[in-house]
Amino acid sequence: MDSPARILVVDDDPGVRSTLSALLWAEGYFVSLAGTLAEAELAAAERPQLVLLDLHLKEGKSYAFGRWLKAQGIPFLMLSGERQSLEKVLTLELGAEDYITKPFDEAEFFARLRVVLRRQGAGQRGAEDLVLGPFRLCIERRGLDGAEGFVPLTAQELALLRAFAAQPGQVLSRDALARSTGARPHTASSRHIDVAVGKLRKKLGPGALVAVRGQGYQLTLPVMAPGQA
Numbered sequence: 425m426d427s428p429a430r431i432l433v434v435d436d437d438p439g440v441r442s443t444l445s446a447l448l449w450a451e452g453y454f455v456s457l458a459g460t461l462a463e464a465e466l467a468a469a470e471r472p473q474l475v476l477l478d479l480h481l482k483e484g485k486s487y488a489f490g491r492w493l494k495a496q497g498i499p500f501l502m503l504s505g506e507r508q509s510l511e512k513v514l515t516l517e518l519g520a521e522d523y524i525t526k527p528f529d530e531a532e533f534f535a536r537l538r539v540v541l542r543r544q545g546a547g548q549r550g551a552e553d554l555v556l557g558p559f560r561l562c563i564e565r566r567g568l569d570g571a572e573g574f575v576p577l578t579a580q581e582l583a584l585l586r587a588f589a590a591q592p593g594q595v596l597s598r599d600a601l602a603r604s605t606g607a608r609p610h611t612a613s614s615r616h617i618d619v620a621v622g623k624l625r626k627k628l629g630p631g632a633l634v635a636v637r638g639q640g641y642q643l644t645l646p647v648m649a650p651g652q653a
Contacts, residue, residue: 494519557645
């Protein structure tokens with residue numbers, strides 16, 4: 425089983441970062457986010473398998489950073505609202521794996537992303553199901569399979585549950601949970617995460633997710649791979 429690919433999203437629009445993060449987590453990828461080139465360079469030190477790089481950032485066009493990524497041997501895919509052929513040609517000539525215009529079709533986006541990851545030989549999906557107590561977490565079907573039937577999960581709920589399952593028994597702060605869903609850090613102090621976790625708790629049942637005062641939330645269900653159950 426391939427391990428999930430690590431993808432870095434570089435975009436100065438918080439809404440775009442949030443949307444892409446939720447989509448990528450729901451598809452089984454590990455995601456890190458950067459809103460500036462300085463943040464992106466720090467995040468790139470962790471050697472992601474792919475960088476999704478927005479062409480236009482507040483600091484200007486990201487060509488120079490794309491060249492730097494190429495020199496580091498880190499593949500990148502350029503995202504842009506520009507449809508001019510010149511921009512596409514320049515981007516591909518400086519070493520981008522692909523150029524995707526925004527807004528994009530979700531199915532086409534993931535098809536192109538998987539092609540790039542296959543070329544790199546990177547793990548493409550973390551689609552291995554998990555057993556969480558009485559449930560089977562079905563990654564590709566995006567839901568929980570239990571004694572009372574299948575319960576669908578939203579992209580946000582799936583991202584949250586994957587974050588909990590990655591660190592079973594650990595208390596995860598609201599900041600950590602916000603990052604796992606692509607939300608901006610300051611929203612973690614509001615009811616954003618509390619509401620999202622509350623909806624997930626209803627689907628898991630009493631006692632599966634508990635609030636730890638002043639710290640965050642903890643998944644109490646045992647986590648196993650299907651073969652261990």
